[in-house]
Amino acid sequence: MNLLRKFATVGGATLVSRVFGFVREMMMAAALGIGPVADAFNLAFRFPNLFRRLFAEGAFNAAFIPLFARHLEEGGEGSARRFASEIFSTLFTALFLLTVLALVFMPALVSSIIAPGLAVCVDEAGAAQALSCAERFDITVAFSRIMFPYLACMSLMAMVAGILNAFRRFFMAAAAPTLLNFILIAVLLWGWHTGAMTVEIGFLMSWGVLAAGIAQLALVTFEMHRMGFSVAIRRPRWTPGLKRLLVLAGPAALIGGITQINLFVGQAIASFKPGAVSILQYADRPYQLPLGMVGVAIGVVLLPELSRALKAGHLREAQHTQNRSLEFALFLTVPAAVALFLIPEPIVRVIYERGAFGPEVTGAVAAVLGLYALGLPAFVLIKVFTPGYFAREDTRTPMFITGFSALANIVLSLLLFWQLAEQGIALATTLAGWLNAGLLYWGLRRRGLWESDRALVKRTALVFLSAGLMGGALMALLTVLEPFLTPQAGLAGQLAALVLLTGIGMAVYFAFAFLTGAADRALVKRLFKRRGRPAA
Template sequence: MKPIRLISGVMTVGFWTLASRVLGLVRDIMLATLIGPGPVMDAFVAAFRLPNMFRRFFAEGAFNAAFVPMYSKKLEADSDPQRFARDAFNGLAFVLLALTGLALIFMPVLVWATAGGFAGDERFDMTTAFGRVTFPYILLISLAALFSGALNAMGRFAAAAAAPVLLNILIVSALLIGPRYFGGEAVWWLIWCIPLGGVAQLALVWVAAERAGLRIRPARPRLTDDVRKLTRIAVPAALAGGVMQINLLVGQQVASHFDKAVSWLFNADRLYQLPLGVVGIAIGIVLLPDLSRRLKAQDHSGGRMALSRAGELSLALTIPCAVALVVIPLPLVSLLFEHGRTGPEDARAMAQAVAIYGLGLPAFVLQKVLQPLYFAREDTRSPFRFAVWSMVINAVAAIGLAPVIGWIAPAIATTLAGWTMVAQLAFNARKMGDVARFDARFYTRLLRILLAAVVMGAVLFGLRYVLAEWSRGMAVLVLLIGGALSYGVAGQLLGAFSLSEFKSILRRRR
């Protein structure tokens, strides 16, 4: 994959991820308006986090980290990739069916283990009921992730990136139509859309894979040599993904002991996840199969160029977002969430968390850039070791700071853990040689990007006070336009990026 195709793939994935995240933001705004922070919202967040937690174990994290490099190399060598994909599908389905059955039986235990602060009040029973409806989503979305990984390895990014949009379309539609025309509580319309959305996502990528020539049918699992190798690689990645999920659960456990804190942190998390999903996840999805193929072909110079351009592009888009989240969190949160059942006090609390998450946003994106260096070499043990240290930092900070500063401790812990992970990934990648090092152009551009972001931050800081008396909508619009223009002009003048480069990318893409 040439660098221009890499950027084109990132743009494709980024567009659909942006659509999904924007619709997800619309969904969260509707939840804040219709439900608002409180027991019901806390219960939904805890229930929805259960399948998403295991999803990181079996889908986007562990399984793709192992499956995509192996599948990419089989495509490159033309060594029956379809049989390998079929065996992987059947083995994954068997494990997930067993997991889902156990989870449905022992759901109260899962709720107690992940949100112990709910015990003894109404949130516990609600979370258990919600969890039994939402948990089968893990089976559907993990199988969809297998098809998505195969499509990405074949250079077909659109269907896999578009699939998550379906879930948010269903949820937004249900919240708009269901309670108004058919009655019932909004939260139950929301809950039942989650497994239905999983069915829609799996159907979309399955059909796309069929059209791409990958024909998979359910069958009895077979423990072949390739499946054994996949398991050996995937288990450490699952443990690494599990460590990251433990970070989230530690934060949720701490927050569950504070009124409304689970809801506040959830909404703040969703806001910083918008740029993270659009940039970081898009970069990671496209970069992993590209690096895997380059390593197979011994193209080290091309691998270094791909890594450097991916890092450059991700930080050029992420750093200004981080600055905006730190400088103007309250105007953003107030406009998006301060409606209906969500009041000014809730908005101020969420804004604190958004600013802290903003400080960690570049770290969360850099993880997505650096991890493919390890996964492309089928090395999932090193990221696991790094994730363990990250988990220790997160747990010590979240639990240790909570008695002192209260519910905001998990946000601080998450940011500290993110930078700890990046430092370890970058330091240990030096052993891989030049292919794992950013080139000189990356560091030159990074300094200029930082200077342009400082200019943007100063402009936003000044505009925030000038627009204090304006309506929320107009003030945020002017802030966003002013920030984008100041960053774009400063970046162009300082040489952080060139508009002619983007025009060239678009022309070649067409």
């Protein structure tokens, strides 16, 4: 399986998950709008998600896979199994203790870290409110307690998924997150069928998140056993392998979770304004579709490929892999960013505007989505650049870079929030993302770990040219289709107009991309020939 097909495998599975995530967010927006229950659920869910990215996905994709691959290459499956069992046992014990402490001290965590705005909330005299400040605080604590064990399930799942990825079994680990969307969609359907109140729906969704975590862990564990690999739970011991993992994983945890750190900081600050947390969350979903499809695919596939190439001493292959990955990232994310920046309002209206999500909210979410879109290429580029450090077991350099950009995000968010509200947080996230990507690239170039070939430079320029031409076509079409993109046209009319608008935009982009050579035509032809070849 070549590199492009591996990206397609992981990206396709992630795309399915993101599409169902859209359906979930659409239903949630209709059921909860941007009210206090939606804010409480989003705040509570973001916290375990942050730690999942920091101490599970980010750390293990960056630290565990290269070490596991070394044991696999040098000592065979037996050595790899012993190493994995050591790490699994320690991780299991640490997560159990962390979960117990979090459940006990959750009120303090909510008031100081998760949602400090709720701790200083003051009820407006004489104002009609769905929930008082104290009630908003209490349900946020309750939702957080229910969902926090999801962190443990997903952290253990991330390790098992890392084992699958090291064996180049990418699909099941990428497909497992879809279970979360299936379960929450079922919960929302049940709430609609029974006519449940918003608070009851929030509790049902919180329990659904926990059930989804258990189901995802079970799915990847079954796949690991099916391929004939297993790990054992033993008494945790301090070993050289564990020490080396912690040395690498500490910085890698910060680096791998930079996007979640930025979003978490933004939501914590946004908790000072009612509804702002939900606005950020709803804007994040359309932006996460291309980011997940391309960024996650590159992050999952590129690190194992680079690690194997470097361990084998194939430096030319490693350079080629890095350049083609960057090419692939820009080819798909630049046009997506242009489209999301130019036409966010029709997209938000078609996805969300129904039920409790009224027209007055559409403009606010669209404005945030447009600002997020400007940072989309940056966050995908971070996924391309960081494996260049991780595959060489260097996590210190990107740790300092990521820490600096995270600090910049906090400062910018605090400064801009009081002027631009949730739009200021989105702008700060975007600026911090570009700062991070730029510093990572500069570090690789300065140390001679990245050499851009002529094909990359040429195709990058042509990608931006093709995306610019597509943007011009979108703006021209928007003036023609504008009457059909308003609420008066109905959902069916708006959806048809949006599909036509994006379809023509995509056709323009891909036509220019293939005509100018922005896309590697020879590579695409080989891919389709290989797919069309009958199995032997």
